[in-house]
Amino acid sequence: MGLNGKVAVITGAASGIGLAVAEDFAAGGAKVVIADIAGDRAAEAAERITSNGGTAIGLAVDVTDREGVQALFEQTEAELGPVDILVNNAGISIDRGVRRITDEEWQRTIAINQTGVFLCSQAAATSMIPRRTGRIINVSSRAWLGWFGQLAYSSSKGGVVSATRSLAIELAKYGITVNCLAPGLIDTPLLRREPQEVMDRLLQAQPMGSLGAASDVAWAARFFADPSNHAVTGQILYVCGGKSLYAQPAGS
Amino acid sequence: MTDTQPRSPKLAVLASPGSPTAAAIADRLSSGGWAVKAISGNSDQREIDALLAGQDAIDGLIYEPGLLDGGEGVNTVSVVGNLLNLVEQLRPHLRTRAEGGARIVSISSRDGLGWPDRPHIAGAAGALVAVSRSLALQLGPAGVTVNVVAALPPEGSKLRDAGRPAGTHLREPKALTPAPVTTEDIASTTEFFLDTRSGYITGQVLYCCGGASLLSSLSV
Numbered sequence: 251m252g253l254n255g256k257v258a259v260i261t262g263a264a265s266g267i268g269l270a271v272a273e274d275f276a277a278g279g280a281k282v283v284i285a286d287i288a289g290d291r292a293a294e295a296a297e298r299i300t301s302n303g304g305t306a307i308g309l310a311v312d313v314t315d316r317e318g319v320q321a322l323f324e325q326t327e328a329e330l331g332p333v334d335i336l337v338n339n340a341g342i343s344i345d346r347g348v349r350r351i352t353d354e355e356w357q358r359t360i361a362i363n364q365t366g367v368f369l370c371s372q373a374a375a376t377s378m379i380p381r382r383t384g385r386i387i388n389v390s391s392r393a394w395l396g397w398f399g400q401l402a403y404s405s406s407k408g409g410v411v412s413a414t415r416s417l418a419i420e421l422a423k424y425g426i427t428v429n430c431l432a433p434g435l436i437d438t439p440l441l442r443r444e445p446q447e448v449m450d451r452l453l454q455a456q457p458m459g460s461l462g463a464a465s466d467v468a469w470a471a472r473f474f475a476d477p478s479n480h481a482v483t484g485q486i487l488y489v490c491g492g493k494s495l496y497a498q499p500a501g502s
Numbered sequence: 503m504t505d506t507q508p509r510s511p512k513l514a515v516l517a518s519p520g521s522p523t524a525a526a527i528a529d530r531l532s533s534g535g536w537a538v539k540a541i542s543g544n545s546d547q548r549e550i551d552a553l554l555a556g557q558d559a560i561d562g563l564i565y566e567p568g569l570l571d572g573g574e575g576v577n578t579v580s581v582v583g584n585l586l587n588l589v590e591q592l593r594p595h596l597r598t599r600a601e602g603g604a605r606i607v608s609i610s611s612r613d614g615l616g617w618p619d620r621p622h623i624a625g626a627a628g629a630l631v632a633v634s635r636s637l638a639l640q641l642g643p644a645g646v647t648v649n650v651v652a653a654l655p656p657e658g659s660k661l662r663d664a665g666r667p668a669g670t671h672l673r674e675p676k677a678l679t680p681a682p683v684t685t686e687d688i689a690s691t692t693e694f695f696l697d698t699r700s701g702y703i704t705g706q707v708l709y710c711c712g713g714a715s716l717l718s719s720l721s722v
Binding site for chain 2: 418460483488
Protein backbone atom coordinates (compact mmCIF):
# COMPACT_ATOMS: atom_id res chain seq x y z
CA MET A 251 0.00 0.00 0.00
CA GLY A 252 1.17 3.48 -0.74
CA LEU A 253 2.05 5.47 2.36
CA ASN A 254 5.58 6.08 1.15
CA GLY A 255 6.67 9.64 1.92
CA LYS A 256 3.30 10.64 3.36
CA VAL A 257 3.31 12.78 6.50
CA ALA A 258 1.14 11.26 9.21
CA VAL A 259 0.28 12.89 12.54
CA ILE A 260 -0.93 10.37 15.12
CA THR A 261 -2.16 11.64 18.47
CA GLY A 262 -1.85 9.61 21.63
CA ALA A 263 0.87 7.66 19.86
CA ALA A 264 3.41 7.09 22.63
CA SER A 265 1.77 3.79 23.54
CA GLY A 266 -0.99 1.29 22.75
CA ILE A 267 -3.03 1.55 19.56
CA GLY A 268 -1.53 4.91 18.60
CA LEU A 269 1.99 3.53 18.80
CA ALA A 270 1.00 0.47 16.77
CA VAL A 271 -0.43 2.76 14.09
CA ALA A 272 2.72 4.88 14.06
CA GLU A 273 4.95 1.82 13.77
CA ASP A 274 2.81 0.34 11.01
CA PHE A 275 2.70 3.58 9.03
CA ALA A 276 6.46 4.04 9.43
CA ALA A 277 6.99 0.47 8.21
CA GLY A 278 4.92 1.44 5.17
CA GLY A 279 7.24 4.37 4.45
CA ALA A 280 5.30 7.22 6.04
CA LYS A 281 7.00 10.03 7.92
CA VAL A 282 5.25 9.92 11.27
CA VAL A 283 4.69 12.42 14.04
CA ILE A 284 4.21 10.75 17.41
CA ALA A 285 2.12 13.35 19.19
CA ASP A 286 1.36 12.70 22.82
CA ILE A 287 0.69 14.51 26.07
CA ALA A 288 3.77 12.65 27.35
CA GLY A 289 6.43 14.37 25.27
CA ASP A 290 9.32 12.31 26.66
CA ARG A 291 7.66 9.02 25.78
CA ALA A 292 6.73 10.38 22.35
CA ALA A 293 10.39 11.24 21.72
CA GLU A 294 11.49 7.79 22.89
CA ALA A 295 9.00 6.06 20.60
CA ALA A 296 10.14 8.21 17.68
CA GLU A 297 13.75 7.31 18.41
CA ARG A 298 12.93 3.61 18.34
CA ILE A 299 11.27 3.98 14.95
CA THR A 300 14.18 6.03 13.64
CA SER A 301 16.72 3.49 14.88
CA ASN A 302 14.81 0.83 12.92
CA GLY A 303 15.22 2.85 9.76
CA GLY A 304 11.92 4.74 9.80
CA THR A 305 11.25 8.48 9.84
CA ALA A 306 9.61 9.80 12.98
CA ILE A 307 9.59 12.75 15.36
CA GLY A 308 8.01 12.95 18.78
CA LEU A 309 6.11 16.05 19.82
CA ALA A 310 4.29 16.93 23.03
CA VAL A 311 0.72 18.09 22.62
CA ASP A 312 -2.39 18.59 24.69
CA VAL A 313 -5.17 17.99 22.16
CA THR A 314 -7.59 20.10 24.21
CA ASP A 315 -5.44 23.20 23.77
CA ARG A 316 -6.00 25.15 20.54
CA GLU A 317 -2.63 26.88 20.55
CA GLY A 318 -0.82 23.64 21.31
CA VAL A 319 -2.59 21.86 18.46
CA GLN A 320 -1.76 24.74 16.11
CA ALA A 321 1.89 24.50 17.12
CA LEU A 322 1.85 20.73 16.51
CA PHE A 323 0.81 21.17 12.88
CA GLU A 324 3.18 24.10 12.32
CA GLN A 325 6.12 22.13 13.66
CA THR A 326 5.08 19.09 11.62
CA GLU A 327 5.06 21.16 8.45
CA ALA A 328 8.40 22.77 9.28
CA GLU A 329 10.15 19.47 9.98
CA LEU A 330 8.44 16.92 7.70
CA GLY A 331 6.08 18.81 5.41
CA PRO A 332 2.32 19.43 5.44
CA VAL A 333 0.14 16.75 7.00
CA ASP A 334 -1.29 14.15 4.61
CA ILE A 335 -2.80 11.83 7.22
CA LEU A 336 -4.22 12.61 10.65
CA VAL A 337 -5.08 9.85 13.09
CA ASN A 338 -7.12 11.18 16.00
CA ASN A 339 -6.31 8.54 18.56
CA ALA A 340 -5.70 10.42 21.83
CA GLY A 341 -8.33 9.49 24.36
CA ILE A 342 -9.09 8.52 27.92
CA SER A 343 -11.56 6.12 29.46
CA ILE A 344 -13.02 6.59 32.91
CA ASP A 345 -15.18 3.65 33.99
CA ARG A 346 -17.80 5.12 36.30
CA GLY A 347 -21.48 4.40 36.70
CA VAL A 348 -24.09 7.10 36.25
CA ARG A 349 -24.44 7.76 39.99
CA ARG A 350 -20.72 8.19 40.62
CA ILE A 351 -19.25 10.03 37.69
CA THR A 352 -18.28 13.59 38.58
CA ASP A 353 -18.63 16.80 36.57
CA GLU A 354 -14.85 16.99 36.25
CA GLU A 355 -14.59 13.43 34.92
CA TRP A 356 -17.35 14.04 32.42
CA GLN A 357 -15.83 17.32 31.17
CA ARG A 358 -12.35 15.88 30.93
CA THR A 359 -13.54 12.89 28.91
CA ILE A 360 -15.45 15.09 26.47
CA ALA A 361 -12.53 17.57 26.22
CA ILE A 362 -9.90 14.98 25.29
CA ASN A 363 -11.97 12.48 23.32
CA GLN A 364 -14.26 14.86 21.47
CA THR A 365 -12.90 18.42 21.50
CA GLY A 366 -9.46 17.02 20.72
CA VAL A 367 -10.84 15.47 17.54
CA PHE A 368 -12.42 18.80 16.59
CA LEU A 369 -9.27 20.88 17.13
CA CYS A 370 -6.89 18.48 15.37
CA SER A 371 -9.29 17.86 12.47
CA GLN A 372 -9.83 21.59 12.00
CA ALA A 373 -6.09 22.24 11.83
CA ALA A 374 -5.47 19.30 9.49
CA ALA A 375 -8.41 20.07 7.20
CA THR A 376 -7.26 23.69 6.88
CA SER A 377 -3.95 22.39 5.57
CA MET A 378 -5.43 19.62 3.41
CA ILE A 379 -8.24 21.52 1.64
CA PRO A 380 -6.02 23.70 -0.59
CA ARG A 381 -4.09 20.58 -1.64
CA ARG A 382 -7.31 18.70 -2.47
CA THR A 383 -6.17 15.53 -0.74
CA GLY A 384 -5.96 14.07 2.72
CA ARG A 385 -6.97 11.29 5.06
CA ILE A 386 -8.45 11.72 8.53
CA ILE A 387 -8.95 8.63 10.68
CA ASN A 388 -10.72 8.89 14.00
CA VAL A 389 -10.40 6.26 16.67
CA SER A 390 -13.77 5.85 18.33
CA SER A 391 -14.71 2.67 20.18
CA ARG A 392 -17.18 -0.15 19.93
CA ALA A 393 -18.30 1.20 23.29
CA TRP A 394 -20.08 4.09 21.56
CA LEU A 395 -22.88 1.55 21.13
CA GLY A 396 -23.01 1.54 24.93
CA TRP A 397 -21.44 -0.48 27.73
CA PHE A 398 -21.66 -0.89 31.45
CA GLY A 399 -20.16 2.00 33.42
CA GLN A 400 -19.12 3.92 30.33
CA LEU A 401 -21.60 6.78 30.15
CA ALA A 402 -18.98 9.48 29.60
CA TYR A 403 -16.70 7.39 27.43
CA SER A 404 -19.42 6.06 25.14
CA SER A 405 -20.99 9.53 24.86
CA SER A 406 -17.67 11.04 23.83
CA LYS A 407 -16.98 8.24 21.34
CA GLY A 408 -20.48 8.62 19.90
CA GLY A 409 -19.55 12.23 19.27
CA VAL A 410 -16.51 11.00 17.37
CA VAL A 411 -18.77 8.88 15.14
CA SER A 412 -20.98 11.88 14.35
CA ALA A 413 -17.95 14.08 13.76
CA THR A 414 -16.58 11.51 11.33
CA ARG A 415 -19.74 11.53 9.25
CA SER A 416 -20.10 15.34 9.18
CA LEU A 417 -16.43 15.81 8.33
CA ALA A 418 -16.69 13.14 5.62
CA ILE A 419 -19.67 14.87 4.02
CA GLU A 420 -18.10 18.34 4.23
CA LEU A 421 -14.63 17.36 3.04
CA ALA A 422 -15.55 14.83 0.33
CA LYS A 423 -15.49 17.39 -2.48
CA TYR A 424 -11.89 18.23 -1.62
CA GLY A 425 -10.80 14.62 -2.04
CA ILE A 426 -10.37 14.20 1.70
CA THR A 427 -11.78 11.03 3.23
CA VAL A 428 -12.70 10.78 6.89
CA ASN A 429 -13.26 7.40 8.48
CA CYS A 430 -13.57 5.95 11.92
CA LEU A 431 -12.24 2.87 13.67
CA ALA A 432 -14.21 1.35 16.50
CA PRO A 433 -11.94 -1.10 18.32
CA GLY A 434 -13.43 -3.66 20.64
CA LEU A 435 -11.52 -5.70 23.16
CA ILE A 436 -7.82 -5.19 22.44
CA ASP A 437 -5.06 -7.02 24.29
CA THR A 438 -3.08 -4.42 26.23
CA PRO A 439 -1.00 -4.59 29.42
CA LEU A 440 -3.78 -2.65 31.16
CA LEU A 441 -6.38 -5.23 30.18
CA ARG A 442 -4.13 -8.07 31.33
CA ARG A 443 -4.26 -6.66 34.84
CA GLU A 444 -7.97 -7.48 35.06
CA PRO A 445 -8.89 -10.44 37.30
CA GLN A 446 -9.40 -13.73 35.48
CA GLU A 447 -13.14 -13.69 36.16
CA VAL A 448 -13.46 -10.32 34.44
CA MET A 449 -11.38 -11.57 31.50
CA ASP A 450 -13.59 -14.67 31.26
CA ARG A 451 -16.71 -12.51 31.21
CA LEU A 452 -15.28 -10.25 28.53
CA LEU A 453 -14.26 -13.20 26.39
CA GLN A 454 -17.76 -14.66 26.67
CA ALA A 455 -18.98 -11.56 24.85
CA GLN A 456 -16.54 -12.17 21.99
CA PRO A 457 -18.12 -14.07 19.08
CA MET A 458 -14.66 -14.99 17.78
CA GLY A 459 -13.68 -15.99 21.30
CA SER A 460 -10.44 -14.05 21.27
CA LEU A 461 -8.85 -10.70 22.00
CA GLY A 462 -7.63 -8.40 19.29
CA ALA A 463 -4.19 -6.85 19.04
CA ALA A 464 -3.24 -3.21 18.54
CA SER A 465 -1.75 -4.30 15.22
CA ASP A 466 -5.26 -5.36 14.07
CA VAL A 467 -6.41 -1.77 14.51
CA ALA A 468 -3.25 -0.42 12.87
CA TRP A 469 -3.90 -2.55 9.79
CA ALA A 470 -7.41 -1.13 9.45
CA ALA A 471 -6.01 2.38 9.88
CA ARG A 472 -3.57 1.72 7.07
CA PHE A 473 -6.44 0.76 4.76
CA PHE A 474 -8.20 4.06 5.43
CA ALA A 475 -4.92 5.99 5.11
CA ASP A 476 -4.05 4.67 1.68
CA PRO A 477 -4.09 7.47 -0.91
CA SER A 478 -5.62 5.16 -3.53
CA ASN A 479 -8.58 4.42 -1.29
CA HIS A 480 -10.76 7.37 -2.25
CA ALA A 481 -14.22 5.77 -2.47
CA VAL A 482 -14.62 4.76 1.17
CA THR A 483 -15.51 7.67 3.43
CA GLY A 484 -17.61 8.32 6.49
CA GLN A 485 -17.38 4.69 7.52
CA ILE A 486 -17.33 3.24 11.03
CA LEU A 487 -15.27 0.07 10.96
CA TYR A 488 -15.48 -2.10 14.03
CA VAL A 489 -12.29 -3.99 14.80
CA CYS A 490 -13.88 -6.05 17.50
CA GLY A 491 -13.98 -9.76 16.71
CA GLY A 492 -17.73 -9.50 16.13
CA LYS A 493 -18.58 -7.99 19.51
CA SER A 494 -20.55 -5.25 17.78
CA LEU A 495 -22.85 -7.96 16.37
CA TYR A 496 -23.79 -9.43 19.70
CA ALA A 497 -22.21 -8.38 22.95
CA GLN A 498 -24.33 -9.65 25.80
CA PRO A 499 -22.05 -11.33 28.31
CA ALA A 500 -23.35 -14.39 30.10
CA GLY A 501 -25.05 -13.50 33.36
CA SER A 502 -25.77 -9.86 32.51
CA MET B 503 12.72 -0.25 8.01
CA THR B 504 11.15 -2.97 5.93
CA ASP B 505 7.52 -3.87 5.74
CA THR B 506 7.53 -7.43 7.00
CA GLN B 507 3.91 -8.47 6.71
CA PRO B 508 2.83 -12.08 6.26
CA ARG B 509 2.14 -13.26 2.75
CA SER B 510 -1.41 -13.00 1.45
CA PRO B 511 -3.53 -16.11 1.51
CA LYS B 512 -3.35 -18.03 -1.74
CA LEU B 513 -6.62 -19.59 -2.81
CA ALA B 514 -9.78 -17.56 -3.36
CA VAL B 515 -13.07 -18.91 -4.67
CA LEU B 516 -15.00 -16.24 -6.54
CA ALA B 517 -18.67 -17.12 -6.81
CA SER B 518 -20.51 -14.97 -9.30
CA PRO B 519 -22.77 -15.22 -12.33
CA GLY B 520 -20.12 -13.06 -14.01
CA SER B 521 -20.02 -9.30 -13.76
CA PRO B 522 -17.63 -6.39 -14.29
CA THR B 523 -17.23 -6.22 -10.50
CA ALA B 524 -16.32 -9.91 -10.31
CA ALA B 525 -13.81 -9.42 -13.14
CA ALA B 526 -12.20 -6.50 -11.31
CA ILE B 527 -11.98 -8.55 -8.11
CA ALA B 528 -10.36 -11.44 -9.98
CA ASP B 529 -7.84 -9.07 -11.58
CA ARG B 530 -7.01 -7.40 -8.30
CA LEU B 531 -6.54 -10.66 -6.42
CA SER B 532 -4.52 -12.25 -9.20
CA SER B 533 -2.14 -9.30 -9.29
CA GLY B 534 -1.90 -9.56 -5.49
CA GLY B 535 -0.64 -13.13 -5.69
CA TRP B 536 -3.88 -15.04 -5.17
CA ALA B 537 -4.96 -18.06 -7.15
CA VAL B 538 -8.57 -17.33 -8.08
CA LYS B 539 -11.08 -20.06 -8.91
CA ALA B 540 -14.28 -18.73 -10.43
CA ILE B 541 -17.55 -20.59 -10.03
CA SER B 542 -21.17 -19.71 -10.64
CA GLY B 543 -23.11 -18.67 -7.58
CA ASN B 544 -25.26 -21.80 -7.61
CA SER B 545 -22.75 -24.61 -8.04
CA ASP B 546 -23.65 -28.10 -6.86
CA GLN B 547 -21.44 -30.28 -4.71
CA ARG B 548 -20.01 -32.10 -7.73
CA GLU B 549 -18.80 -28.88 -9.32
CA ILE B 550 -17.32 -27.79 -6.00
CA ASP B 551 -15.50 -31.10 -5.55
CA ALA B 552 -14.11 -30.94 -9.10
CA LEU B 553 -13.00 -27.37 -8.53
CA LEU B 554 -11.16 -28.23 -5.37
CA ALA B 555 -9.54 -31.47 -6.49
CA GLY B 556 -5.87 -31.25 -5.69
CA GLN B 557 -6.25 -27.84 -4.09
CA ASP B 558 -5.02 -26.78 -0.71
CA ALA B 559 -7.47 -25.24 1.75
CA ILE B 560 -9.54 -22.21 0.74
CA ASP B 561 -8.36 -18.90 2.16
CA GLY B 562 -11.09 -16.70 0.79
CA LEU B 563 -14.60 -16.88 -0.63
CA ILE B 564 -16.04 -13.91 -2.47
CA TYR B 565 -19.76 -13.99 -3.15
CA GLU B 566 -20.72 -11.49 -5.85
CA PRO B 567 -24.36 -12.07 -6.85
CA GLY B 568 -24.47 -9.21 -9.33
CA LEU B 569 -26.70 -6.77 -7.46
CA LEU B 570 -24.73 -3.79 -8.75
CA ASP B 571 -25.65 -4.48 -12.35
CA GLY B 572 -29.39 -4.30 -11.92
CA GLY B 573 -31.74 -6.60 -13.74
CA GLU B 574 -35.26 -7.56 -12.89
CA GLY B 575 -34.25 -11.15 -12.32
CA VAL B 576 -32.75 -10.56 -8.89
CA ASN B 577 -34.37 -12.95 -6.48
CA THR B 578 -33.78 -12.52 -2.77
CA VAL B 579 -34.43 -16.18 -1.98
CA SER B 580 -31.79 -17.25 -4.50
CA VAL B 581 -29.28 -14.60 -3.42
CA VAL B 582 -29.53 -15.77 0.18
CA GLY B 583 -29.91 -19.47 -0.53
CA ASN B 584 -26.95 -19.64 -2.89
CA LEU B 585 -24.65 -18.09 -0.28
CA LEU B 586 -25.84 -20.44 2.43
CA ASN B 587 -25.39 -23.45 0.14
CA LEU B 588 -21.93 -22.34 -0.89
CA VAL B 589 -20.80 -21.86 2.67
CA GLU B 590 -22.13 -25.26 3.64
CA GLN B 591 -20.38 -26.93 0.70
CA LEU B 592 -17.10 -25.10 1.15
CA ARG B 593 -16.96 -25.12 4.92
CA PRO B 594 -14.94 -28.36 5.22
CA HIS B 595 -12.36 -26.84 2.87
CA LEU B 596 -11.95 -23.48 4.61
CA ARG B 597 -8.60 -22.90 6.24
CA THR B 598 -8.85 -23.73 9.91
CA ARG B 599 -8.41 -21.34 12.79
CA ALA B 600 -5.08 -22.98 13.66
CA GLU B 601 -3.91 -22.27 10.11
CA GLY B 602 -4.95 -18.62 10.30
CA GLY B 603 -8.63 -18.97 9.39
CA ALA B 604 -10.48 -17.98 6.25
CA ARG B 605 -12.27 -14.91 4.93
CA ILE B 606 -15.68 -14.59 3.31
CA VAL B 607 -16.73 -11.35 1.61
CA SER B 608 -20.18 -10.65 0.19
CA ILE B 609 -20.67 -7.94 -2.41
CA SER B 610 -23.89 -6.09 -1.74
CA SER B 611 -25.38 -2.80 -2.90
CA ARG B 612 -26.12 0.47 -1.14
CA ASP B 613 -29.59 -0.08 -2.60
CA GLY B 614 -30.08 -2.10 0.58
CA LEU B 615 -30.62 1.22 2.35
CA GLY B 616 -33.73 1.61 0.22
CA TRP B 617 -34.34 2.90 -3.29
CA PRO B 618 -37.74 3.62 -4.81
CA ASP B 619 -37.57 1.80 -8.13
CA ARG B 620 -35.35 -1.10 -7.10
CA PRO B 621 -37.10 -2.68 -4.11
CA HIS B 622 -36.23 -6.19 -5.32
CA ILE B 623 -32.51 -5.35 -5.35
CA ALA B 624 -32.85 -3.50 -2.04
CA GLY B 625 -34.44 -6.57 -0.49
CA ALA B 626 -31.70 -8.87 -1.69
CA ALA B 627 -28.98 -6.40 -0.68
CA GLY B 628 -30.39 -5.98 2.82
CA ALA B 629 -30.87 -9.71 3.22
CA LEU B 630 -27.30 -10.33 2.14
CA VAL B 631 -26.07 -8.08 4.96
CA ALA B 632 -28.25 -9.85 7.53
CA VAL B 633 -27.15 -13.29 6.35
CA SER B 634 -23.49 -12.28 6.34
CA ARG B 635 -23.68 -10.94 9.89
CA SER B 636 -25.34 -14.17 11.00
CA LEU B 637 -22.66 -16.24 9.27
CA ALA B 638 -20.04 -14.10 11.02
CA LEU B 639 -21.50 -15.13 14.36
CA GLN B 640 -21.83 -18.75 13.26
CA LEU B 641 -18.30 -19.10 11.87
CA GLY B 642 -16.43 -16.83 14.28
CA PRO B 643 -15.34 -19.64 16.60
CA ALA B 644 -13.84 -21.41 13.55
CA GLY B 645 -11.70 -18.39 12.76
CA VAL B 646 -13.69 -17.48 9.66
CA THR B 647 -14.57 -13.83 9.18
CA VAL B 648 -17.56 -12.73 7.10
CA ASN B 649 -17.84 -9.14 5.90
CA VAL B 650 -19.74 -7.12 3.32
CA VAL B 651 -18.76 -4.53 0.75
CA ALA B 652 -21.91 -2.54 0.00
CA ALA B 653 -21.19 -0.47 -3.04
CA LEU B 654 -22.71 2.25 -5.10
CA PRO B 655 -23.41 0.82 -8.55
CA PRO B 656 -20.02 1.55 -10.11
CA GLU B 657 -19.10 3.44 -13.23
CA GLY B 658 -20.17 1.35 -16.20
CA SER B 659 -23.17 -0.21 -14.45
CA LYS B 660 -26.41 0.40 -16.32
CA LEU B 661 -27.87 1.57 -12.98
CA ARG B 662 -25.63 4.66 -13.18
CA ASP B 663 -27.80 5.83 -16.07
CA ALA B 664 -31.08 4.85 -14.46
CA GLY B 665 -32.12 8.48 -14.08
CA ARG B 666 -34.89 9.73 -11.88
CA PRO B 667 -37.19 7.06 -10.46
CA ALA B 668 -40.68 7.39 -11.89
CA GLY B 669 -43.08 9.39 -9.74
CA THR B 670 -40.42 10.83 -7.43
CA HIS B 671 -38.23 13.93 -7.29
CA LEU B 672 -35.19 11.90 -6.18
CA ARG B 673 -31.97 11.51 -8.10
CA GLU B 674 -29.77 8.47 -8.46
CA PRO B 675 -27.24 8.64 -5.58
CA LYS B 676 -23.74 9.62 -6.63
CA ALA B 677 -20.40 9.89 -4.89
CA LEU B 678 -19.71 13.04 -2.87
CA THR B 679 -16.02 12.53 -3.54
CA PRO B 680 -14.54 13.93 -6.79
CA ALA B 681 -13.97 10.62 -8.58
CA PRO B 682 -16.76 8.16 -9.45
CA VAL B 683 -16.86 4.77 -7.72
CA THR B 684 -15.30 2.10 -9.92
CA THR B 685 -15.20 -1.69 -9.90
CA GLU B 686 -11.51 -1.34 -8.94
CA ASP B 687 -12.54 0.54 -5.78
CA ILE B 688 -14.88 -2.32 -4.86
CA ALA B 689 -12.11 -4.83 -5.57
CA SER B 690 -9.59 -3.06 -3.33
CA THR B 691 -12.09 -2.91 -0.44
CA THR B 692 -12.78 -6.62 -0.95
CA GLU B 693 -9.06 -7.34 -0.91
CA PHE B 694 -8.76 -5.52 2.42
CA PHE B 695 -11.32 -7.78 4.07
CA LEU B 696 -9.64 -10.86 2.55
CA ASP B 697 -6.24 -10.05 3.99
CA THR B 698 -4.84 -12.27 6.76
CA ARG B 699 -4.39 -9.12 8.86
CA SER B 700 -8.16 -8.47 8.84
CA GLY B 701 -8.77 -11.45 11.10
CA TYR B 702 -10.31 -9.45 13.96
CA ILE B 703 -12.82 -7.73 11.67
CA THR B 704 -16.04 -9.66 11.17
CA GLY B 705 -19.70 -9.00 10.50
CA GLN B 706 -18.90 -5.55 9.18
CA VAL B 707 -20.24 -3.56 6.26
CA LEU B 708 -18.05 -1.08 4.43
CA TYR B 709 -19.91 1.18 2.04
CA CYS B 710 -17.78 1.78 -1.02
CA CYS B 711 -19.82 4.69 -2.26
CA GLY B 712 -17.82 7.92 -2.03
CA GLY B 713 -20.04 9.01 0.85
CA ALA B 714 -23.31 8.55 -1.03
CA SER B 715 -24.80 6.44 1.78
CA LEU B 716 -24.05 8.73 4.69
CA LEU B 717 -27.44 10.41 4.95
CA SER B 718 -29.22 7.12 5.48
CA SER B 719 -29.96 6.32 9.11
CA LEU B 720 -29.33 2.66 8.31
CA SER B 721 -25.76 3.34 7.21
CA VAL B 722 -24.32 3.75 10.69
